[in-house]
Amino acid sequence: MNENTIKIKDPVLSIGNLSVSYEKGKYAVKDVSVDIKRNAVTAIMGPSGCGKSTLLRAINRMHELYDNIETEGKLILNGKDITDMPTIQLRRMAGMVFQRPNPFPTMSIYDNVIAGFKLNGIRLKKKDRDDIVERSLRDVTLWDEVKDNLHRKGTFLSGGQQQRLCIARALAYDPEVILLDEPTSALDPVATARVEDLLVKLKENYSIIMVTHNMAQAARISDYSMFMYLGELVEYDKTKNMFTKPKDRRTEEYLTGKFG
Amino acid sequence: MDATSKILRDNLGRRTFKDRYFRGLVVFLSLITISPIVLIIYKLVEKGIRQISFDFIIQTPPDTFEAMTALANGELIPGGIANGITGTLMMVVLASVLAIPVGVITGIYLYENPGKPMANLTRNISDILQGVPSIVLGLIAYIWVVKPITNGFSALAGSVSLAIMMLPMIVRSTEETLKMIPQTIKEAALALGVPYYKVILKVLIPTGFSGLLTGILLGISRVLGETAPLMLTALGSTMINLDITKPTSAVPLLIWEFYNDPNMVDLIWSSSLFLMAMVLTLNLLSKRIAARTK
Ligand SMILES: Nc1ncnc2c1ncn2[C@@H]1O[C@H](COP(=O)(O)OP(=O)(O)O)[C@@H](O)[C@H]1O
Numbered sequence: 404m405n406e407n408t409i410k411i412k413d414p415v416l417s418i419g420n421l422s423v424s425y426e427k428g429k430y431a432v433k434d435v436s437v438d439i440k441r442n443a444v445t446a447i448m449g450p451s452g453c454g455k456s457t458l459l460r461a462i463n464r465m466h467e468l469y470d471n472i473e474t475e476g477k478l479i480l481n482g483k484d485i486t487d488m489p490t491i492q493l494r495r496m497a498g499m500v501f502q503r504p505n506p507f508p509t510m511s512i513y514d515n516v517i518a519g520f521k522l523n524g525i526r527l528k529k530k531d532r533d534d535i536v537e538r539s540l541r542d543v544t545l546w547d548e549v550k551d552n553l554h555r556k557g558t559f560l561s562g563g564q565q566q567r568l569c570i571a572r573a574l575a576y577d578p579e580v581i582l583l584d585e586p587t588s589a590l591d592p593v594a595t596a597r598v599e600d601l602l603v604k605l606k607e608n609y610s611i612i613m614v615t616h617n618m619a620q621a622a623r624i625s626d627y628s629m630f631m632y633l634g635e636l637v638e639y640d641k642t643k644n645m646f647t648k649p650k651d652r653r654t655e656e657y658l659t660g661k662f663g
Numbered sequence: 664m665d666a667t668s669k670i671l672r673d674n675l676g677r678r679t680f681k682d683r684y685f686r687g688l689v690v691f692l693s694l695i696t697i698s699p700i701v702l703i704i705y706k707l708v709e710k711g712i713r714q715i716s717f718d719f720i721i722q723t724p725p726d727t728f729e730a731m732t733a734l735a736n737g738e739l740i741p742g743g744i745a746n747g748i749t750g751t752l753m754m755v756v757l758a759s760v761l762a763i764p765v766g767v768i769t770g771i772y773l774y775e776n777p778g779k780p781m782a783n784l785t786r787n788i789s790d791i792l793q794g795v796p797s798i799v800l801g802l803i804a805y806i807w808v809v810k811p812i813t814n815g816f817s818a819l820a821g822s823v824s825l826a827i828m829m830l831p832m833i834v835r836s837t838e839e840t841l842k843m844i845p846q847t848i849k850e851a852a853l854a855l856g857v858p859y860y861k862v863i864l865k866v867l868i869p870t871g872f873s874g875l876l877t878g879i880l881l882g883i884s885r886v887l888g889e890t891a892p893l894m895l896t897a898l899g900s901t902m903i904n905l906d907i908t909k910p911t912s913a914v915p916l917l918i919w920e921f922y923n924d925p926n927m928v929d930l931i932w933s934s935s936l937f938l939m940a941m942v943l944t945l946n947l948l949s950k951r952i953a954a955r956t957k
């Protein structure tokens with residue numbers, strides 16, 4: 404393990420020597436080992452193209468979509484080895500939220516929230532479904548705004564509401580971790596602030612890993628931060644330590660705006 | 664008035680002139696484009712509307728003698744094109760049943776494997792198929808179906824030739840429709856652990872449904888009026904036939920038969936009007952569906 408990374412006790416997720424390459428010999432993520440704190444917000448920062456999304460997608464194995472991808476390393480989620488777990492099981496434990504809000508355009512708000520169950524053919528009693536929808540929408544503070552329009556299309560909502568709907572869709576599974584890839588980069592400042600507040604609130608019950616290229620955002624809401632550069636994990640620390648006294652010169656240069 | 668503003672005004676004048684000239688040209692060319700369809704519809708309605716009645720839809724055509732008698736007495740020609748309508752409907756439905764699943768699955772395959780040699784080959788062959796003259800498709804269906812399967816002219820053979828015609832259109836529209844769906848929607852489903860085939864069936868197809876439907880309707884409206892391949896396959900029949908292994912009539916086949924009988928000329932117009940109305944309805948319907956989803 405890199406000397407500029409800290410150890411975490413009882414981590415929710417433990418990533419061991421993870422390497423990912425899209426083409427043979429070219430690593431997008433290079434030998435990353437890191438433990439993720441439970442019930443906290445962990446930010447992944449770094450300049451564009453440094454492998455943040457690839458690292459995040461390696462966790463729920465979304466990157467397996469690509470043909471020539473190769474992955475090595477070990478992933479332990481809540482004590483369970485998820486390296487070779489069936490994806491349906493894995494993705495119920497690790498929810499994902501994307502850069503652009505992507506509710507299913509053919510589905511109502513209600514159906515979007517329970518889309519994971521519907522699309523996988525998991526049958527629930529009406530009461531359970533209603534409960535999950537209400538709980539998830541309350542969790543993302545969207546319930547009061549949409550409770551009278553649950554059967555309207557999700558795409559009628561504003562961008563910020565759509566993104567909260569997408570977070571609710573991930574929460575419906577009651578996951579162990581929530582993975583977010585620049586979740587506010589397509590939102591206006593007001594909607595961004597709302598999502599940020601929401602994430603801080605959600606860490607009471609969930610563990611959150613968020614990619615962001617916005618340093619101020621990482622400083623505002625994250626408890627722990629990783630700094631990546633060219634596929635490597637350069638530094639990992641409590642956010643306030645990293646922002647006040649970065650250990651690596653590259654982290655310092657990034658944080659002071661010298662590149663990125 | 665100073666020099667610059669004079670130049671400006673002159674320029675403006677020239678531009679206004681050019682603008683007017685171009686607009687006139689554009690209007691003129693548009694008129695040329697739409698005039699055939701307007702003239703066609705006008706002619707069909709003028710000459711054909713008299714013959715259209717409920718009987719026209721539920722009765723079979725008269726024989727030459729009946730038609731001749733009616734003409735001699737200055738009456739409307741009796742009978743209708745029921746055998747053609749039922750035959751056309753039967754063959755188009757059967758052709759759709761054959762072409763839609765194959766076309767949609769092929770379209771999905773092309774979408775899923777961009778750049779793969781087999782997919783490129785399939786796409787090229789599909790494009791070539793689109794350009795094959797319909798009479799040749801009739802010949803193919805004759806060789807594949809009329810001779811070995813139904814042992815004679817049949818609705819099934821007609822449907823096969825129409826299905827081959829529809830196929831490339833459905834393949835193309837399926838692929839294009841799927842390509843227009845944002846990748847992010849697919850990712851949303853995959854991130855919920857939905858297996859790939861379910862993502863296609865339950866997310867991509869419903870999301871692109873109206874696009875698929877538009878392609879299918881246009882495909883149907885395209886084959887609705889096909890005559891040449893049916894001459895070699897379905898042949899025609901004077902009676903209503905619902906047996907797919909027997910010779911069957913179709914509206915365009917009847918038009919051809921009426922054309923060859925001097926006593927039936929009036930029926931050409933009414934049948935053509937009927938066929939045109941069917942094609943136009945399908946076209947407008949598909950336009951509506953396409954517009955509603957944009
Ligand atoms: N689908 C892909 N195929 C090939 N290379 C890719 C693909 N996605 C990302 N990469 C490469 O992997 C590296 C890391 O990309 P990414 O994880 O998206 O970075 P970030 O999210 O930090 O901007 C980049 O060099 C990028 O070009």
Ligand SMILES: [Mg+2]
Binds near residue numbers: 584
């Ligand atoms: Mg990224």
